[in-house]
Amino acid sequence: MDTKFNLNELIERYLNNQLNPEELDSFNKEMELNEKFRREVELEKDLKIIVQREDVLDLRRKIHKAALSYNRKNESPKILHINIKRTILIAACIAAAFFVSILIYNNIPRKNSNNNLFNTYYNSDISLNLNRSGNNGLAEALISYNQKNYQDAINIFNDILSSDSSNIAVAFYAGVSYIETEDFKSAIKLFNHIIKDQDNLYIEHAEWFRALCLLRIGNKAEAIKEFEKISKDTINYHNKEAKEILKELDI
Numbered sequence: 001m002d003t004k005f006n007l008n009e010l011i012e013r014y015l016n017n018q019l020n021p022e023e024l025d026s027f028n029k030e031m032e033l034n035e036k037f038r039r040e041v042e043l044e045k046d047l048k049i050i051v052q053r054e055d056v057l058d059l060r061r062k063i064h065k066a067a068l069s070y071n072r073k074n075e076s077p078k079i080l081h082i083n084i085k086r087t088i089l090i091a092a093c094i095a096a097a098f099f100v101s102i103l104i105y106n107n108i109p110r111k112n113s114n115n116n117l118f119n120t121y122y123n124s125d126i127s128l129n130l131n132r133s134g135n136n137g138l139a140e141a142l143i144s145y146n147q148k149n150y151q152d153a154i155n156i157f158n159d160i161l162s163s164d165s166s167n168i169a170v171a172f173y174a175g176v177s178y179i180e181t182e183d184f185k186s187a188i189k190l191f192n193h194i195i196k197d198q199d200n201l202y203i204e205h206a207e208w209f210r211a212l213c214l215l216r217i218g219n220k221a222e223a224i225k226e227f228e229k230i231s232k233d234t235i236n237y238h239n240k241e242a243k244e245i246l247k248e249l250d251i
Contacts, residue, residue, distance in 0.1 A: 008201060011044050039169050040201050117248055118216040121241060122179070122209075138170065145173060150180040165193075168200040175209060184213040204230075208238040224249060 013019050014027055031038040141156035157174035160167060171190045178187035187209070194206040211226030227249075230242035 011041055011201070014041070015044065036166070036168075039167065042169075044201060114215050114218060114220060117245060118212055120248075121245055122212050141170075141173075145177060148180070150177040153177045154181065166197075168194055168197055168202055172202045172206065175206070179209065179213065184217045188213045204237045207236075208241070211242075220249075 010019075010023075010027070014024070019027060031041060137156055137160055141153045141160070144150075144153040144156065154174055154177045157170050157177065160170050161174065164170075171194055175187045175190035175194070178184070178190065191206040191210040191213070194200060194202050195210070197203075207226060207230060211223050211230065214220075214226060215223035224246070227242045227246050230236050230238050231246060233239060236242070
């Protein structure tokens with residue numbers, strides 16, 4: 001049985017007040033003795049809000065698809081009426097119309113636009129529980145984060161990471177903050193760090209965000225590899241989304 005999956009399930013039950021007294025006692029003791037585990041449990045409350053907003057994601061996807069469908073249905077061929085006798089002027093008008101249509105076409109968002117897909121599947125609707133004990137810096141960072149002062153949050157997150165690089169939860173939020181400031185390469189670095197660590201609860205989400213960042217910066221081939229890997233992992237939280245985005249990419 002998958003240990004990571006069981007641990008996620010256990011934390012989920014804890015957050016939903018579904019543990020029996022014996023399980024709750026063992027869980028609380030583990031939190032007291034294991035600082036890393038305690039930090040991850042505390043911030044898992046926030047992560048749930050990031051990754052469990054399927055209703056918002058589904059609505060955004062439906063709006064996106066409906067808009068594309070509407071645009072396709074309402075496209076009509078443009079008729080150019082030319083009442084000019086001279087052949088040279090007619091040819092010039094046709095050529096001008098042709099080049100203008102190319103410019104317009106290139107600036108219309110299309111189904112497979114990397115930016116379009118990123119905006120559809122990236123969920124930045126985050127609500128934070130700021131009750132954090134023992135780390136005033138973290139509380140300050142989360143306040144900045146919640147107020148969308150992402151650069152201030154990044155500065156504090158990085159200060160924390162400089163003295164505690166093993167704080168995976170902080171690395172994750174710093175990565176999301178970098179996405180919000182459109183510093184996708186810095187975000188990818190932090191997600192790589194989280195994935196390399198292996199022993200944490202953020203790996204699946206870090207893989208998903210890394211793939212989206214790769215897509216956003218135009219590294220479509222690498223992004224597709226990531227999405228395919230996620231889509232083949234049947235217990236991966238983002239399995240369904242990965243399959244959907246691969247269809248959007250016509251894979």
